[in-house]
Amino acid sequence: MTNHQGFFKRKLFMGVTIGAGIVFIIIGIVFWGGFNTAMEATNQEEFCISCHEMEENVFEEYKKTIHYANRSGVRATCPDCHVPKEWTHKIIRKIQASKELWHKALGSIDTPEKFDKKRLKLAQNEWRRMKANDSRECRNCHDFESMAVAYQKPRARKQHTNALQNGNTCIDCHKGIAHKPVHQLMDEEELEKLSAPNPDFAKPDATLRQPVNKKQQKLLDLSNNPPKSKVKMVPAQTNGADSNQSTSTNTASSATGFGIGWSDVPDREVTIFYPGQASMEWIFKGSEHGGKLPFKAGDRCVECHDNEAAEMGQKIVTGEKLEPQVIPDKRGSIAVKVQAAHDDEYLYMRYEWQDTSHTPVPFVDGGKMDPDNQVKIAMMFSDDNKSEEDDFTGSVMYSGRSGCWGTCHHDAKDMPDAPKQEDIDAYEQKDQIDMKQGIRKYLTESRTKVEVAGRRGKKRGGWDKLKTPEEIKEELDAGRYMDLIRHKAGTKESENGYILDDRIMTGGEEVLFNSSLENGLWVVELKRKLNSDKAGDIALDFDKLYNFGFAIHDDYTNGRFHHVSLGYKLGFDNDQADINAVKK
Template sequence: MQMTRIALAAAALVLGAGSAFAAAPDWSKVPARKVTAFYPGTSPMEWITKGTEHGGARALKKGETCASCHDEETADMGKKMASGQKLEPKPIKGKAASIAVNVQAAHDGSNLYMRFSWKQPAAAGGDKMDKDNQVKLAFMLEDNKVPGANLSGCWETCHNDARTMPDAKDDKKTKYIKDGNVAGGKFYDLLQWTSKGGKFDGYVADKRVMEGGKALVEAKGEKKGDEWVVVFTRKLAGGEGDVALAAGKAVNFGFAIHDDWATGRYHHVSLGYTLGIDTKGDITAAKQ
């Protein structure tokens, strides 16, 4: 009898531990949206809004999104910048101009699942800026509290004085939001996976912080043949620095890939989109 009780208790512990890690959805049943991440060169928010070289300032004032103008031409934009024709004073020979990424999302009532898959571009063969990671993928969520985030996506965190930008004076200055404040809700929730096996849960407010979040459960990635597949599991609820998600809610969403051992600004980025939880969005996470 005593052994039976012990066995039952052990079984309960195993089942309880397993329930903390919900199974990922059947991705074959989840629709994918193809999003082109492109090489942005040195195109900070200040360049977009000054209005002398880019018509985006007028469009933003009218409430038009960057995606509404550029969604179908991101690959061509990437070619101009990767080649050095525009907004890239130090082009990298052979740098991929863009990466076509399939983005999928689903939830189970407790967790959000995000899946990113793409074909590995040809290597440029330049210096390994990040010697530890061939690839990194990050995505950001924003709760409609940062002015302009619904129009320009993650560009509200990209400034001309950040490190690795031509006008940078501080090599430690990272992404930030003007007047960013976590307590006041003015921040981007940031999650990252690295090919070395790292996972980070942080935020971007007055500076970028790569830790402290409580929502990330798991981030896994692998290369299958010539295709990368990265899957995040994130609690819908979180803590400080985590955007709270719930059915019927839509938030701003964007992602970036550091390909070919890249670091800093030498990444590929998406435009800004919306992620809806059981509601309309550019990408919708339906319950499974």
């Protein structure tokens, strides 16, 4: 017994006995166990929502998202996203959280009104934290190099690849995915700065995970080439029609192809969609359009959205986004078969799509915006030359990426920032172009300035920043315009003009159209000279590509209530072109 007592009284370090050391160890274990238990208790969702500020606000928002409920049953709870797993980072975050407890005691956010008033600042603090640590908590579950491309849409694959190469991190693009999207309240410059890539995060040699078996390869192939809708082709007949044919007709027998045999001409299905109030300025507002960064970096709209057009159109036409004036039961998209051919003198194009039942427009007397024309079709062209001064292809800014989208602005008629007629009447240059019916399509090249971001409450667009007539002529002579062709199937009118400072529907070389509706299918065919010296006409050379887009006003619609295509490349005997005109 004495020996045992002597053992425990033996001194180890600085006069501390073995017995005292054992007691300290036991106390330490108990303390550490209690501390760790308390730490883990504060890492539970139940603790996070134990105060009504969280339970009644952000938690209710989170419950509606895929992070709360999904097909796999894996739930990301509050601490999974907002508390680091590594001990050191966790302790730092807990110390920072003490400030939140202080404000809880002060009652700074104890009502929904107080919480919403501070919400943006609170969110910005969290975004900056996540940005600084390369979205560490996101990457606990998500990893670029583990993302199987076979299970992602083309848009996701494209943007994730860009993020890897450039140094973007998860939170740059995914703000507001679990809570109210308050980033939409931020100034555009501040948001762009917060979402800018960090070269330190870049992994230029890394890639997304490629298919590892036949199933994944099949899924990837299906994603890149989804099944096309079944559009029955109307057999095209030839009757040797020549350039003296009338400019338009709507009898089925006349849809003959101007002597072109279309049966062996390759076709491409293009899904055109209802755009609502999506403008060029909207594309450049990151808080509204997540594709702003890749678009600015040089990506074409079609690279991300070609297979999503029908889905986008349905969201917009039903008023889920970008459309305050819903037309009930209007279709959101149209699958159009597009064919192109040429000879030594002319370009020929053929469009075919299914007709639709009439859906009256509730905010127009009689339900028809244009009672004389059930269908109108318009198409635009611009060259695809590389600019030496700016980072875009085509003489028209951004036409290489967005096609004809650059003609649609936020201040055009029926758009969000359309000016009032009294403001138009007071504009000193109002007589320079036709503004009697509101602002129509125009190009950025025709304005001295176009407000893109709407900074400090400014209206977006540039309707009242017209260049002088002399400057407009310089732009026209330099080829900075969109060649515009339009056909009205009801009144049999065919027009050839251009868009620069306004939509001009005259002046171009005569174009010929056939149009018909038979057995529920519309067929429209175009015959256009390849070369013309008329103002506003683009000369088409066989060895070049051209930016191309088209729109269809169906069901007696007018103005912006049409269906539009993304921007495509038109070429001649060129398999790399999106729309390839073959020699006949």
